[in-house]
Amino acid sequence: MSTAAPPVAHQVAVKALRWLRTNQRLGAMPPNTTADIAEPNNTYKPLSENALAASLVLREGVAEPADLHAAEDILDFAWRELRAGDLLYERALLHTLMTDPLEVYAHFVRCGRRHPNLDQLLAHQTRLRSVRAIEVLSNRKLAIANAARIVGLDYGHDWDILTATTWLGAIPEPWTIDWMTAYHMTHTVFHLTDWGAHPNGLNAEITSYLQTWLPVWIEVWLEIGQWDLVGELLIVGACLDEPYRDPEHWAAFAAVQHDDGLVPRDTEPVDGTPEQVFTEQQHTAVVAIVAGTLATARTSNSPSRT
């Protein structure tokens, strides 16, 4: 579908960005967090996701100056919480086979933040056969490959081989997809294209496959109010060589956004303490920011960047 990006996509992104900036302190690292990070999913991963969203807003540059400033602020906050990269460095130093320091670091490198000691350490680790052979799911391996690409490390990844080992790379029967596999599929697309920066990272067969089946998957998960997944699928649409964006899908996604910018992850009530609400809804804010930003940036007339 080669329509221009719906204006509502931009509005969704801006409102979600403001909500995230307003509430980001609710996701601060607990005091005295060490590199071991007892519960990485509680704050470490969300901070990384916030940094991702902010980095893409800044990379695309389609937001108003005030919103670009908000993105800078979100990136700064996350960087400070990670002690300007020291926490990533310490974690990589202590845990040679953990890939998350590299993956988190990439969001900051995208915006020019560097940590020289971490750079040196990652360059060394990249040369270890052990690190290169680490066993993870195929779409997770793509996450590592994309992070390495951004940071400027050579892991010797063969993108075609990596692609072929994913669910999406098998050109699977579209009627078999389930909720978890849908998330995996979206991340395969995100990493192969570096979040829409390289639409040609998807081969022609996969691109055609997604153009055919994405409308169905969005419909199915819209119908049952899986807004977080719908947002992820909208990102996939924005990553295609010819972006897919159905105004009706965007209107439905925008309709569930609250006045303050919160986008509910699903049909469950949004309630609890501010901390609980932030914990439960932060991921969907990130998704909404990325989806709206990429849909706005990638107009149907824009040539592929690579």
Add this chain to the structure above:
Amino acid sequence: MASINASPETAFTESADNLAGRVLDNLLGVQGAALVIADVGSTIDHKSALAAVRVLGSDIFAPQVLTGAIFHPEDAATVAAAFRVFPPAHTNTSAESVLSWRDWATAQLLTRYGGDDLGVGQPDGGCAPVSSRDWRSWSARMAQISPLALPGLDSPIHDAACDNPVALGRGLTRAMLRRDYPTAARLVRWLALVSSVGGVSPVDPATVAAHLKLLGGDGTRTALDLAITQRLLDMGQIGMGQK
């Protein structure tokens, strides 16, 4: 046969299922099922049986169209009687348009297999999706008129099916993911027909049909749709490059 104490709706449903079962047996070559619409029975069952004929419509002729089975004059007379008791719709709402197409197909096949000319003309227009975004409502409508998915019938509906396999595949995929297997069976039947005339389906209808058959549990009419699908696949040339 419908129970004597059943409500009219239940009686009609049971009669339709019974008739679908007889058509299915005939299609599969089960001995003794050659007379499809037998046993219209007592007064109360008579009307149910005729309603069942109208519900199944052109599906009644699937054994004749697909296997060359004989269509008995008694059956032809019963189809004609069903049209007298339940006359064709003649208005243009969407729902009635569906009924009009089904009536047209039944009338066409009745004439072909020796029955009376019922004088049912081909409905006008509304056959193709209005845009690429229209796949959802269009495929839902195609599922409703799946009894037309038989070889030898030719109409703008069939042209639209051949021209829009992706829209059919999307509707099928949506139905599968929503676990609406009766609708999925009706749409895979259309895709099998498209494949049988050399079209390329965006999903492999044989795989979907096999999957639906294993899922089972959706009644005789779905079983009939799947049996018809299998016959279409057996007679067709499946296009290359399918998923």
